[in-house]
Amino acid sequence: MLLDLDISKTMRSGNREFRLDLSYSASNDRLVILGPSGSGKSLLLQMIAGLLKPDSGYLKLAGRTLFDQKQGVNLTPQQRQVAFLFQNYALFPHLSVRQNVAFSLRRGLFNPSTKVASKAVDYWLDNFGLEPVQHQRPHELSGGQRQRTALARALVTEPRALLLDEPFSALDPDLRIHMRKELRELQERLAVPLILITHDVEDVKVFSNETLCLKDGQIDQERQQLLRAAIA
């Protein structure tokens, strides 16, 4: 089972309150979480990654307990070994493609050198066709190359799962279609469990063998059933 959770979390800002209350089990290794802006998608992804602590409940990923309030379990983001790919990819602008990919493998406080040697880095640069641009910096790359660099940086640590926050939203329409296809093929080839959040139904069509629909911090049962019927 990819994801098994029963969690609640209340976020407060001034006198505004947002409550996320979710109980869900996903059995596929590719899950799309769909919902409008403000439905709680990012909060959920942050809780899976260990960047935000639920108030109560439990959260398991691929059979491993990441959080369990009753048992006092709350693994750190490092212990969870999941890779989080942010909307804007969060590449380091002053580092080359090679250095960005090598960054996750660095030991100590220093940035990897421009010629950092690593079989894993070579493997991912080659796999994603990034060798020709390995010495360029992020602002010298195309949108697709930037996304592949971010993916290579995420995958070089051999994560147990890949969490993607709106990975295509910043791309132009043609590139978006291309990158969706590329990421799907890649996920199938690598067999890395993938959880993707989006408000774009097109992502569901390309990626989903399972979709979790959110609305106001809860499962949107109506949309969930409509989608199931549309896919069946």
Ligand SMILES: Nc1ncnc2c1ncn2[C@@H]1O[C@H](COP(=O)(O)OP(=O)(O)OP(=O)(O)O)[C@@H](O)[C@H]1O
């Ligand atoms: N740190 C915070 N403090 C208080 N409220 C927050 C905080 N972070 C998020 N929220 C609130 O929680 C709700 C859900 O936010 P979330 O970022 O999960 O939405 P989302 O579905 O990812 O939206 P989007 O698609 O726009 O990114 C929103 O109403 C937001 O205002």
